[in-house]
Amino acid sequence: xxxxxxxxxxxxxxxxxxxxxxxxxxxxxxxxxxxxxxxxxxxxxxxxxxxxxxxxxxxxxxxxxxxxxxxxxxxxxxxxxxxxxxxxxxxxxxxxxxxxxxxxxxxxxxxxxxxxxxxxxxxxxxxxxxxxxxxxxxxxxxxxxxxxxxxxxxxxxxxxxxxxxxxxxxxxxxxxxxxxxxxxxxxxxxxxxxxxxxxxxxxxxxxxxxxxxxxxxxxxxxxxxxxxxxxxxxxxxxxxxxxxxxxxxxxxxxxxxxxxxxxxxxxxxxxxxxxxxxxxxxxxxxxxxxxxxxxxxxxxxxxxxxxxxxxxxxxxxxxxxxxxxxxxxxxxxxxxxxxxxxxxxxxxxxxxxxxxxxxxxxxxxxxxxxxxxxxxxxxxxxxxxxxxxxxxxxxxxxxxxxxxxxxxxxxxxxxxxxxxxxxxxxxxxxxxxxxxxxxxxxxxxxxxxxxxxxxxxxxxxxxxxxxxxxxxxxxxxxxxxxxxxxxxxxxxxxxxxxxxxxxxxxxxxxxxxxxxxxxxxxxxxxxxxxxxxxxxxxxxxxxxxxxxxxxxxxxxxxxxxxxxxxxxxxxxxxxxxxxxxxxxxxxxxxxxxxxxxxxxxxxxxxxxxxxxxxxxxxxxxxxxxxxxxxxxxxxxxxxxxxxxxxxxxxxxxxxxxxxxxxxxxxxxxxxxxxxxxxxxxxxxxxxxxxxxxxxxxxxxxxxxxxx
Numbered sequence: 001x002x003x004x005x006x007x008x009x010x011x012x013x014x015x016x017x018x019x020x021x022x023x024x025x026x027x028x029x030x031x032x033x034x035x036x037x038x039x040x041x042x043x044x045x046x047x048x049x050x051x052x053x054x055x056x057x058x059x060x061x062x063x064x065x066x067x068x069x070x071x072x073x074x075x076x077x078x079x080x081x082x083x084x085x086x087x088x089x090x091x092x093x094x095x096x097x098x099x100x101x102x103x104x105x106x107x108x109x110x111x112x113x114x115x116x117x118x119x120x121x122x123x124x125x126x127x128x129x130x131x132x133x134x135x136x137x138x139x140x141x142x143x144x145x146x147x148x149x150x151x152x153x154x155x156x157x158x159x160x161x162x163x164x165x166x167x168x169x170x171x172x173x174x175x176x177x178x179x180x181x182x183x184x185x186x187x188x189x190x191x192x193x194x195x196x197x198x199x200x201x202x203x204x205x206x207x208x209x210x211x212x213x214x215x216x217x218x219x220x221x222x223x224x225x226x227x228x229x230x231x232x233x234x235x236x237x238x239x240x241x242x243x244x245x246x247x248x249x250x251x252x253x254x255x256x257x258x259x260x261x262x263x264x265x266x267x268x269x270x271x272x273x274x275x276x277x278x279x280x281x282x283x284x285x286x287x288x289x290x291x292x293x294x295x296x297x298x299x300x301x302x303x304x305x306x307x308x309x310x311x312x313x314x315x316x317x318x319x320x321x322x323x324x325x326x327x328x329x330x331x332x333x334x335x336x337x338x339x340x341x342x343x344x345x346x347x348x349x350x351x352x353x354x355x356x357x358x359x360x361x362x363x364x365x366x367x368x369x370x371x372x373x374x375x376x377x378x379x380x381x382x383x384x385x386x387x388x389x390x391x392x393x394x395x396x397x398x399x400x401x402x403x404x405x406x407x408x409x410x411x412x413x414x415x416x417x418x419x420x421x422x423x424x425x426x427x428x429x430x431x432x433x434x435x436x437x438x439x440x441x442x443x444x445x446x447x448x449x450x451x452x453x454x455x456x457x458x459x460x461x462x463x464x465x466x467x468x469x470x471x472x473x474x475x476x477x478x479x480x481x482x483x484x485x486x487x488x489x490x491x492x493x494x495x496x497x498x499x500x501x502x503x504x505x506x507x508x509x510x511x512x513x514x515x516x517x518x519x520x521x522x523x524x525x526x527x528x529x530x531x532x533x534x535x536x537x538x539x540x541x542x543x544x545x546x547x548x549x550x551x552x553x554x555x556x557x558x559x560x561x562x563x564x565x566x567x568x569x570x571x572x573x574x575x576x577x578x579x580x581x582x583x584x585x586x587x588x589x590x591x592x593x594x595x596x597x598x599x600x601x602x603x604x605x606x607x608x609x610x611x612x613x614x615x616x617x618x619x620x621x622x623x624x625x626x627x628x629x630x631x632x633x634x635x636x637x638x639x640x641x642x643x644x645x646x647x648x649x650x651x652x653x654x655x656x657x658x659x660x661x662x663x664x665x666x667x668x669x670x671x672x673x674x675x676x677x678x679x680x681x682x683x684x685x686x687x688x689x690x691x692x693x694x695x696x697x698x699x700x701x702x703x704x705x706x707x
Contacts, residue, residue, distance in 0.1 A: 026056045028215045030063055031222065031234035033071040039063060039237050046212060049114030049360040050350055052400035056212040060237025066245040068203055068233050072174035073249070076201030076230025081170050083228075084145055086667060088197050089138030091226055096131035098224040099217065103128065106185060106217060113184065113210045114360030114402060116351040119314045122494065127189035130513070133497035134193035137515050144664045144672075146199075148516075149539050150525060153532075160545040165535050168523040170199035171276075173249030175522055176242070178264075180255040181207035181362050182317040182426075184214040190497065190513055191253050196231060198522035200251070203242075205235045207256070209363045243267045251276040251522055253512065255319070258282045261508060278521060279508035280501065282424050283452040286324040286445050287492060288467055290458025291438070295334045298483040303327075303457045304335070306481065307430065308342045310493050311406055312358045316428035317366070320453045320493035323424060326444050329434035336410055336432055340385040343406045349394030350401075356394050361402040361427055370404055373425035380419045381411035381431050404428060414444055421447040438463065442470035450505020453477045455492040459484075476503030476511065542566050542661040542677060555660060556627035560672040560697045567660040571624035573683070576612050578650040584616045612648040617689050621680045624656045632698040634671055642691040646682065653683040661692065670702030 027043060029036040043059030080088065099106075103124050110120040142148055150166040157163075175195045179187040188204055195202045206214035218234045221227065235242075246252075246269050254261050258281040264270065265277050287307060293299035310322040327335045351359030361367045374387060386407035393403060406428040411420045414433035421444075435441040445454060445467075454475040456467050459482045468478055477499060481489050495501040500514035512518055528535060532545035548568035551558065555567045585591045593600040594611055601607045618639070627633075648654065657679045665672040674697045680689040698706070 026054070028056050028058045028211060028236040029219075029234075030060055030236050031218060031232065032063055032068055033075075033233070034222075034229050036219075037063065043237065044208060046209060047363065048112045049362050049402045050112060050352075050396060050400075052364070052402075055112050058208055058211055058236045060235050060240065063235065063240060065235075065240050065242040068235075069174055069242070069245050069250070071230050072201040072203060072233060073172065074230075076228065076232075077170070077172060077174070077199070079228035080196065080199040080201060080231060081146065083199065085138045085142035085148070085197065086144040086665070088199060089135045089142075090667065092131050092135035092138070092193055092197060095221060095224060095226045096128050096135065098226060099128050099131070099220060102220050106213065109213050109216055110185075111352045111359075113181075113213060114315060114351055114362055116356060116359045119351065119359060123183045123185045123187075126494075127183075127186035130186065130190045130497040131193045133515075134197050134519070137497075138197045138519070139667075141516050142197075142519070143540070143662070144666075145540050147539055148520070148523065149541060150520075153535070153543050156529065161531060162529065163532050163535060163543060163545065164527055164529045165539060165543075166525055166527050167539060168520055168525050171249045171251060171522055171524055173200070173247060173251065175200050175202045176246070176250060176252045177202055177204045178239075178252070178254045178256065179204070179206050179214070180319070181209045181366075182314060182319070184210040185217055187255060188214055188217065190495070190501070192232070193497070194513065194518035195253075195522050196227070198519045200522040201231050201233075203233045203235065205239055208237065209366070211236045243269050246270065246273055246275050248273045248275065251278070253278045253510075253521070254508075255280045258506060258508065276521070278502070278510035278512065280319065280452070280503075280510055280512060281506065281508035283319055283450070283503060283507045284323040284421060284424050284448040285320060285451045285453050285455075285492075286326050286448055287322045287455040287457065288441050288445065289325075289327040289331070289335065290456065290460055290463045290467075291328050292460045292463065293458055294331055295338075297459070298486070299457050299459050299481075300331075300334075300338075302481060302483070302486050304338045304342055306455065306457065306492050307339060308346070309491065311343070311408075311428045311430050312346050313493065315358055315361050315404065316406070316430075317362060317426055318493050320495060321430075322455070322492060323430055324420065324444070324448060325430055325432045326435055326441050327432060329436050332410070332432055332434040336384050336408065339408055339432075343385055343408065346406060347394050348391065348403055348405065349396040353395045358406070358428065359403075360396075361404050364402050366426070367402040367404050370425050370427035370429065373423055373427075374407055374409075374429055376423045377409055377419050377425060377429070377431060380417040381409040384408050384410045384432075386428075408432065414447075415440070421449070438466055438470075442467065445471040446474050448474065448506065450503055450507045450509075451475050452501065452503040452507045453479065453492060453495075455479045455481060457481045474504060476500060476507060536565065540565060540662065542659055544677065548657075548659060551660075554627045555658070556633045557631050558697075559632045559703045560663065560665065560674070560699045562700070563660050563663060563674060563697065565660055565663065569625055569656075569658045571656040571658075573653040573655040574620055574624060575653045576616075576620070576648055576650055578610070580616065580620075581610065581612050581650055584613055584619075588613075588615070590615075607647050609649060612650070612652075614644045614689070617644070617648055617654065617680060618642075618691075620654055621656045621678070621689070624654065625658045625678075632703045634696045634698055636693060636695050638694040640675075640692040640694065642689070644689050646686050646688040648682065648688050654680055654688070656680050658693070665699075666696075670705075671696045671698050673697075
């Protein structure tokens with residue numbers, strides 16, 4: 001790692017180099033209609049959190065915000081919607097790889113935000129990783145198509161000629177991303193990845209104090225040439241009259257204070273147009289120490305480690321940081337002593353130094369804000385560690401940098417106090433809240449009135465269940481840590497792209513990420529109704545009752561491109577004999593009484609005698625529909641939604657109807673996934689089994705190359 005001095009010099013050289021490109025030195029650009037434009041005037045000066053020296057200036061004055069929205073809707077949106085989910089997923093993967101190649105310059109500049117290299121890892125590598133996750137989710141869990149089918153088909157008529165289906169399609173507007181100062185990279189990418197995967201263009205508005213890091217990353221995104229024109233625009237500064245031009249197709253994703261969120265949600269245009277608004281706001285996250293986790297247990301030590309990490313990581317400037325330490329009253333003193341000792345070992349100073357554990361707050365204004373909040377908290381709680389402006393710094397000047405000492409408070413009467421449950425000091429500050437019973441711990445957790453995340457550290461699974469059931473309604477995410485999972489746990493404060501990030505009440509009531517759920521925030525869910533054939537054409541997925549086509553040859557002789565949705569194969573029949581059942585039982589070892597004992601099977605309410613094995617039915621069905629010769633079908637890799645609907649007795653006959661249900665091309669692999677709707681019927685045309693067979697089928701080019 002570079003020393004603190006070298007890091008500052010590196011960043012200074014970086015900005016000097018930009019003077020060659022930008023006449024106004026260090027002035028951040030706005031990306032408007034695919035062009036970099038500086039705002040009017042000198043703009044606001046942004047200073048280093050470490051040295052207090054100017055880093056950049058920022059202005060969005062003079063921008064045409066209506067034109068930005070128009071450009072997103074008319075240029076970016078149509079270009080993104082032409083791509084399938086898989087193509088957008090490939091685009092995200094390529095972009096993530098490109099950013100990964102340039103991440104060292106992001107790390108170097110991140111130092112000026114007050115972040116250590118360890119602090120920068122979840123922001124930079126974590127943001128890039130989020131793009132990789134959404135790329136994978138899009139290619140694995142979404143179709144290689146433009147329509148996402150949500151849920152099962154609903155039969156709406158007696159004979160099945162009128163059905164319903166929910167579909168999701170990209171909204172035709174823009175996504176407005178308003179981000180917080182504490183994660184200038186991850187905060188942008190965790191919103192941008194699902195938005196682009198949905199096929200929606202974004203207008204990004206970073207928080208001003210750390211916008212220089214966001215702007216640098218956006219420059220790299222644009223210079224990569226990977227995104228279609230109009231996919232991304234950037235506002236460095238205020239949003240002017242942007243909201244005056246929103247419509248019902250736009251989406252707002254906001255991260256910041258609850259007060260600001262409420263103001264924006266009440267904007268007349270947001271209200272009149274019913275603009276979708278997702279907010280992630282204040283959060284007094286709690287962590288509960290279980291009554292079993294006494295000093296000397298692994299869980300007690302884990303708890304101390306977790307709280308210290310959450311208090312000092314990013315200097316406590318995390319929306320997921322632990323603000324309320326809910327611990328058994330009998331060990332509250334031990335918790336205070338252990339935390340005070342551990343916090344005393346934290347080295348504060350220049351985040352570019354290897355000797356530093358915790359850097360600075362993002363700005364002098366932020367430090368003043370945290371001081372004010374500690375003053376409010378100290379009216380109902382005692383400062384038991386920290387709270388002083390007189391502390392040692394490593395390679396830094398307290399008069400210039402925005403440094404703040406980790407501060408621990410103890411509230412002896414948390415049930416009758418209000419500030420500890422309503423005032424958030426957005427820095428390295430947390431309060432110990434003692435409890436006497438599990439019910440009291442639950443009540444204290446609820447008093448936060450909604451949090452992004454809560455954690456429970458206990459080795460008693462029954463206690464964990466009671467606490468989760470009592471508090472989950474107030475949390476967007478909960479993590480339970482004990483000695484068995486701690487080594488691989490991602491920790492209290494780490495949102496993951498796979499899971500929702502958001503929370504009820506004070507936390508804003510929204511959700512972000514959560515895999516495909518996060519993508520659907522930017523799409524419109526629509527219920528469509530019509531005939532099975534019509535809905536099959538719209539969704540590119542065959543529905544029972546739709547036309548069954550004569551493929552002209554066995555469908556297993558067709559390549560991926562030659563197959564058509566609805567291609568149908570009807571097999572001949574095969575009788576099931578008692579000898580077949582006996583042989584299958586001997587061969588497999590499955591001698592369940594219903595297959596072997598006539599008298600015992602007859603006592604079963606579902607059967608009237610010996611029945612064929614379910615897997616015998618599947619095996620015989622495969623023998624009826626499989627074309628055995630070498631052909632384009634490369635592999636059978638699974639069966640989905642298998643149901644046995646009717647028992648098969650010896651003497652019954654089986655036949656199979658196989659329909660090409662859905663096709664999903666797998667990029668440049670040379671093959672695609674084909675789902676086959678499969679029905680097995682008996683001699684009376686009763687369905688005895690139904691399921692989907694999944695196969696990999698060669699493309700024209702691959703099939704031609706191997707013949």
